[in-house]
Amino acid sequence: MVAQKQFLTTAYGGYLQQEVPSENIELTHVEKGSPAGELLRRYWQPIALTSELGEVPLGFRMFGEDLVVFRTTSGEYGILDRHCSHRGTSLEFGLPTENGLRCCYHGWLFGVDGRVLETPGDPPGSALKDRLFHGAYPAREYKGLIFGYFGPPASIPEFPLYDSYEYPGDKLVPYCITYPCNWLQVQENVMDPAHAVFLHTRVTFSHFSDTWGELPVMDFVETPTGMIYVTTRRWKDKVWVRSNDILLPNLAQVGHIWEDGQDAKPFARVGITRWTTxxxxxxxxxxxxxxxxxxxxxxxxxxEEECGVEKVDFYGQGVGKSFEERQRLPGDYDAIVSQRSIARHSLEHLTYCDKGVVMLRRLLRRDIRKIAAGEEVPTSTLRSGGLIPTYCHDTVLSVPQIAGIDDLELQEEIGRRVTEIILEGDHHTSDDRVAAVRNLLLEYEQSVVAQAAA
Incomplete structure (x- = not known):
């Protein structure tokens, strides 16, 4: 654990502050061999939008490594170390072939698995290529994103399929935004529901809807895939329960961005699925x-047309406007990036509303230490219709205030019961899980309304 800095107790005491300490290396560093890096490498990670990769290789960095991703002329994807293992020429200038990528300098041909297929400058009969491999990682394309696996080759996991990937009537539109800061402070923002009250509503203007400005009753609950926050608000005669979902280590799901709590709905599903890579x-x-x-x-x-490379269709994401305009009307990007290139945990003064951030760090440390101890990567074994269940939702129930019952206590109870229905029970792994959850939520709503009328 990082020791927390104590508050200053002297006016104009800036001179008395300690020097900026080092970062929490266990959670923030991602280079090969680092604790968090070794955890993250054991999961499939998206690296680019499919639309970014044309007929020539695309250079990118991941975990501090310089790499290229390419598509063979037969349609297979590959990820290779960027610099040719012969003389170091960048394979960004490589030429895709039917079965690999050919270096422009001396014609060495590398397969998608790194196998050296040809060394055409060598004498006929040379066996050099038969014992050499170039650095490579597995790659695959899925629904407009290119994924790579960067961990030990003996431990390549199945590509996980979550229920939110196959939701009826849904269209998944890829997007990406680069942040000049450490991955963890971006990921933690998903488990900080209090910032929605202030940054997104009260401090400047309502980025989404005025309902977000109501300070919710908050809870944070572990799930089979990670954790959720549970926020419960009253808006007129409705109670709105919302959960963002962290699927460890760095996948997150967020609900409806412009939800306003006006219309009753049970278990409305995911609005954003995003990795912090x-x-x-x-x-x-x-x-x-x-x-x-x-x-x-x-x-x-x-x-949809506002989502893509370095852009998405809601406020405060990415550089966007001029620096002065962002100072006047800051968004998520500004609040997160300005925490320093790597946030210093020992300088924080965490409070009640930071319980989700604390829990996320604890769960990450737990899994990091499991990997370090040689244990297997934690995964959910649950399936619903062959897909891994997820827990992000917006649920709005028509529940008025009840005479004689403290309304904050009522909201807390509703949030707790809604979360139990979504997380627990035999219906959890049934093929009709979503319908079953919705029916149970409507039954619960009716029971609370009946209590109010009694």
Whole structure:
């Protein structure tokens, strides 16, 4: 654990502050051999939008390594160390062939698995290529994103398929945004519901809807895939329960961006699926999908055409406006990046509203130390219709205030019960899980309303 700095107790005491300490290396560093890096490498990670890769290789960085991704002329994807293992020429200038990537300098041909297929400058019969491999990582394409696996080759996991990837009537639109800061502070933002009250609503203007300005009753709950926050708010005669979902270590799901709590709905599903992928210790990329289905875009506010490379269709993401304009109307990007290139945990003064951040760090340390001890990567074994269940949702129940019952206590109880229905029970792994959850939520709503009428 990082020792927390004590508050100053002297006016104009800037001179008395300690020097800026080093970062929490266990959680923030991602280079090969680092604790967090070794955990993150054991999961499939998105590296680029499929649309970014044309007929020539695409250079990129991941975990501090310089790499290229390419597509063979037969359509297979590959990830290779950027510099040719013969003389170091960048394979960004390599030429894709039917079965690999050919270096422009001396014609060495590398297969997608790194196998050296040809060394055409050597004498006929040379066996050099038969015992050499170039650095390579597995790659695959899925729904507009290119993924890579960067861990030990003997431990390549199955590509996980979550239920939110196959939601009826949904359209997944890829996007990505680069952040010049450490990956963890970007990921932690998903488990900080209090910032939505202030940054997104009260401090400047309502980025989404005025409802977000109501300080919610908050809870944080572990799930089979990681954790969720549970925020419960009253808005007029409705109670809105929302959960963002962290799927460890660096995948996150977020609900409807412009939810306003006005219309009753049970278990409305995911609005954003996004990974925070480490480029190096001080740079990362948010990459994933915006979901477009009726539950998350009922009023047509979302704009598919505004999602893509370094852009997404809601406020405060990426550099965007001028620095002065961002000073006047800051967004997520500004609040996160300005914490330093790597946030210093020992300088923080954490409070009640930071419980989610604390829990996320604890769960990451738990899994980091499991990997270090030689244990297997933690994964959910649950399946619903062959897919891994997820827990992100917006649920709005028509529940008025009840005479004689403290409304904050009522909200807390509703949030707790809604979360139990979503996380627990035999229906959890049934093929019709979503329908079962919705039916149980409506039954619960009716029971609370009946209590109010009694």
């Amino acid at each position: 480490p480029i190096d210790n001080t740079t990362c990329k948010v990459i994933g999908w915006r979901h477009f289905h009726p539950e998350v875009n009922p009023r047509g506010i979302g704009k």
